[in-house]
Amino acid sequence: MTERKVRVRFAPSPTGALHIGGVRTALYNYLFARQHGGELVFRIEDTDSHRFVPGAEEYILESFKWLGIKFDEGVSFGGEHGPYRQSERREIYKKYVKQLLDNGKAYIAFDTPEELEAKRAEIKNFQYDAHTRLQMRNSLTLSDEEVKTLIANGNQYTVRFKIEPGVDVHVNDMIRGDVCIKSDILDDKVLYKSADELPTYHLANIVDDHLMEITHVIRGEEWLPSAPLHVLLYQAFGWEDTMPRFAHLPLLLKPEGKGKLSKRDGDRLGFPVFPLEWHDPKTGEISSGYRESGYFPEAVVNFLALLGWNPGTEQELFSLDELVKAFDITKCSLHGAKFDYQKGMWFNHEYILRKSDDEIASLFAPIVANNGVDTTMDRITQVVHMMKDRVSFVKELWPLCSFFFIAPSEYDAKTVKKRWKEYSAKQMSELVDVLQNIEDFSVEGQEPVVMKWVEDNDYKLGDVMNAFRLALVGIGKGPGMFDISAFLGKEETINRLKRAIEILK
């Protein structure tokens, strides 16, 4: 067998917002494709028209654009294996359904939903398979003549896959190794429905993977039970030589670790489970997204990459390019990965630290302006420089930094009680005089002068600094005192001190 070019696909069904687990699946496909010099295909699996949700496809595409995950081929990207939307490939599937029927690998079944229901009531744990198919109304039990007449008379039918019992089915999984199951546990899956003239997921998925020359199928663990059926379908078509290798990725688990991560966990604990904000067209419900919550796409990618895989080193921060180099699908975990959303926030914090002050300032500037402050980019950048190590999100800056731009209008009562002593007003009045005489109001210019005054008077440095801080900031927290006063400048610093003295006495 000649080496084939690596081709992988991400094949979502457009049934709503893309779940964060789906984003990770796409990311792993992307990393795998890139590191093998291969191609990533974007296919839309929309054969189930009942579950189709308008806007979902656009949403998914926009998500990947934001995240920087690029596809080489597929819906909206073009390519030589199109169309890439399954609803536009009906005729292709019909041909392959016919091939299976002609080769005796599939058969036509006329059982109505009522008849199937009755069988289920009659036989406990009924399964449509080798043991029961001859009790049913299908082309194996009816004559050719009867089948033809039923179809000619407009009876609806399905095409079922004829699974041979007693066969060991091997799934070659890059994470799990050889997964072997007995064909007896599989039922004769419906591959096609005459009612809507559409194949089911299984048939369309296999035919497309084959025609699109997919070499590796990387997808969520929830598809592992379907994999033996997919292997059998490849064999039934005689495509064994081009059977893809599989990788079934570990589940994303609730932050507490038990059970699958759901949207409800996000609502309950206050984190998004979708990449972008999603407006459900049916219910009108709005769900939060990572983008709108203030995450950097690089941070989301980095966070997701490490949910289910780790490099085996201490390194946690990876750019997309570094991930392409380090990622190893065979090292993915066999167990579910706890969705530690606080770790996601930590990643965002780390990316804030690594981004330039200018970049963060450009994101912070509109927030400053929205709060009615007219200032320069340079001053915003100075504030960012002092404060960015304290936040995980740009939006957290304003509550921490507003005092740089707007003088406190009130003073935190608890801090006043604790920090404003009976002698604080006197000390602060003296400090006003000390500051008044300082020419160079930089940190270096102020600090020695103020320190000397404190020493000469035998004041407690803590007392002085606490009162000073309260006067300038309004609360008991903030960066270095002289950083604040230097930023505010002499006039504003003295004004704030005087106001505090007057109000707090």
Ligand code: GLU
């Ligand atoms: N359409 C399936 C999904 O929505 C694709 C599963 C697969 O990758 O085979 O996840």
